[in-house]
Amino acid sequence: CATLSITMEEVKPTFDVDKAAVLVNEMRKTFSSGKTKSYEWRMSQLESISKMIDEKEKEIIEALHKDLSKPELEAFLSEVETSMATYPSSAEIVSEPLGVVLVISTWNFPFLLSLDPVIGAIAAGNAVVLKPSEIAPATSSLLTKLLGEYVDESAIRVVEGAVRETSALLEQKWDKIFFTGGARVGRIVMAAAAKHLTPVTLELGGKCPAVVDSNVNLQVTAKRIIAGKWACNNGQACIGVDYIITTKEFAQKLIDSLRSVLEEFFGKDPMESKDLSRIVNSFQFMRLVNLLDEDKVSDKIVFGGQRDESQLQIAPTILLDVPEDSLIMQEEIFGPLLPIMTVEKLEDSLDMINRKPKPLAAYLFSDDEQIKSKFVQNISAGGIAINDTVLQLTVSGLPFGGVGESGMGSYHGEFSFDAFSHKKAVLYRSFAGDAPTRYPPYTPGKQKQM
Ligand code: NAD
Numbered sequence: 001c002a003t004l005s006i007t008m009e010e011v012k013p014t015f016d017v018d019k020a021a022v023l024v025n026e027m028r029k030t031f032s033s034g035k036t037k038s039y040e041w042r043m044s045q046l047e048s049i050s051k052m053i054d055e056k057e058k059e060i061i062e063a064l065h066k067d068l069s070k071p072e073l074e075a076f077l078s079e080v081e082t083s084m085a086t087y088p089s090s091a092e093i094v095s096e097p098l099g100v101v102l103v104i105s106t107w108n109f110p111f112l113l114s115l116d117p118v119i120g121a122i123a124a125g126n127a128v129v130l131k132p133s134e135i136a137p138a139t140s141s142l143l144t145k146l147l148g149e150y151v152d153e154s155a156i157r158v159v160e161g162a163v164r165e166t167s168a169l170l171e172q173k174w175d176k177i178f179f180t181g182g183a184r185v186g187r188i189v190m191a192a193a194a195k196h197l198t199p200v201t202l203e204l205g206g207k208c209p210a211v212v213d214s215n216v217n218l219q220v221t222a223k224r225i226i227a228g229k230w231a232c233n234n235g236q237a238c239i240g241v242d243y244i245i246t247t248k249e250f251a252q253k254l255i256d257s258l259r260s261v262l263e264e265f266f267g268k269d270p271m272e273s274k275d276l277s278r279i280v281n282s283f284q285f286m287r288l289v290n291l292l293d294e295d296k297v298s299d300k301i302v303f304g305g306q307r308d309e310s311q312l313q314i315a316p317t318i319l320l321d322v323p324e325d326s327l328i329m330q331e332e333i334f335g336p337l338l339p340i341m342t343v344e345k346l347e348d349s350l351d352m353i354n355r356k357p358k359p360l361a362a363y364l365f366s367d368d369e370q371i372k373s374k375f376v377q378n379i380s381a382g383g384i385a386i387n388d389t390v391l392q393l394t395v396s397g398l399p400f401g402g403v404g405e406s407g408m409g410s411y412h413g414e415f416s417f418d419a420f421s422h423k424k425a426v427l428y429r430s431f432a433g434d435a436p437t438r439y440p441p442y443t444p445g446k447q448k449q450m
Helices: 017-032 039-057 056-069 072-080 112-123 137-150 163-170 183-195 217-227 251-266 282-293 349-353 369-378 414-419 444-449
Strands: 089-097 099-104 129-133 156-158 176-180 200-203 210-211 243-247 301-305 316-322 337-343 362-364 382-387 421-429
Touching: 039 056, 056 072, 072 176, 072 444, 099 112, 099 163, 112 129, 112 137, 112 176, 112 414, 129 163, 163 183, 176 183, 210 217, 217 251, 217 362, 243 251, 243 349, 251 316, 251 337, 251 362, 282 337, 301 337, 337 349, 349 369, 362 369, 369 382, 414 421, 421 444
Parallel strands: 099 129, 099 176, 129 156, 176 200, 210 243, 210 362, 243 337, 316 337, 362 382
Antiparallel strands: 089 421, 301 316
16 A cells, blocks of 8 residues: 555545534434425435436546546446346345344243244244243243253253343354343343344333323223233233323323223222232332332322232322322333323323333324324334224234334234344346446447447
8 A cells, every 4th residue: 555656535524523413413303303204305305316416427427436446337337327237137035044043031921022032033944042031930941841842952942041141142143132121231232242243133111101182982091001001911011001191181080080990900909809910029019119109209199009018019000290300200110000191282292202212112092183193103112002002012914123212123923034034135147138338348339328
């Protein structure tokens, strides 16, 4: 390089590095305005790029020549014009397995959330190691035993253990890591994967809101909210309802309805109910009790609140208008506590949701088509269900996965196959139709033909 005599143009810095944050903020502001989502905007920008390439073809080719001494015809064929060079040909996408994959799972649906991704990995042709959660030891050891009996141990293995064992696994090079759990460990997994450029799917959690309009069928709404909260592992579910938003004037009606259906489902003393799961362990029990006992929260309980440490049980509990900066509104609840937040107008709920990290699921109960459409357009979440909770998970034609803080990548049905496959692009050519314009020397005659 020392002897290189070509004079190169240098990039003239036009970017003040101290303004990087300003730049991102400006872009975020534009994005938040909704401008980039409209069909018209997207088409106009793409058409402008096409026009730019047409009109500035000469300048582009000149710049490529300055940077790389790229011959004009080669630049035209490879960077400016959509190439005719592949005619005649056929092409196909070949799905190939990624290789040896690691599935790290969680405790709340310990069988389903372990086996479901393993099935996807096998369907796509991978070898797979499953690390179930140590917090559900009975299921973890059953999975080890059953998979040992039923499947090919040379390609499908279970490793039981906790942090030490998972850390040792994460030091290895995998071809894919599929992780279900919290965002804190998700970051550890992603950092470990980055060392080997291993792709990840992160199935995380978050605070899933349910917005309730005043025009709903109240009885059905209450039942479906309860089904998506307490009848779903007693609130210990990643897509369970975390908090409700409704209008000030409708809140009391909703609370009365939830109270009456809760009594219908779990009896007058829910602590004795056989239809409620318990809290998984003392650590989680104490975490939930701390959320409930925070000073600014404890006097906001309008229903429930009973707890029994010896049974690891907390009754279905409803709180009204806790402060937004309370712990219970800051962290994922993952338990039987349900804050109801009130707003003046239902539309204000969108801002409240959008002030928080993107949730794994968002729910809306409403009979108003305009509100439904606004909700779907303006709320970014892993998935949405209108007038129900949780059931979006059961539709195999729908992908299941998060966005932003609630995760990346998705699975279920054919999306599971895709999550564990590489889509290989393959082009088939025959020896016929070998266009000479493609090859040097790029004579004026050839240039004229283009
Ligand atoms: P977690 O992140 O604590 O643990 C998940 C897995 O990571 C476990 O197998 C555990 O052994 C392992 N692990 C824990 N600490 C580790 C560390 N320091 N290094 C390496 N591995 C470690 O999560 P959890 O308590 O099992 O589950 C609760 C979270 O999972 C909630 O946030 C919930 O929303 C989320 N979740 C998401 C889904 C989904 O499908 N998106 C499903 C269920 C639960």
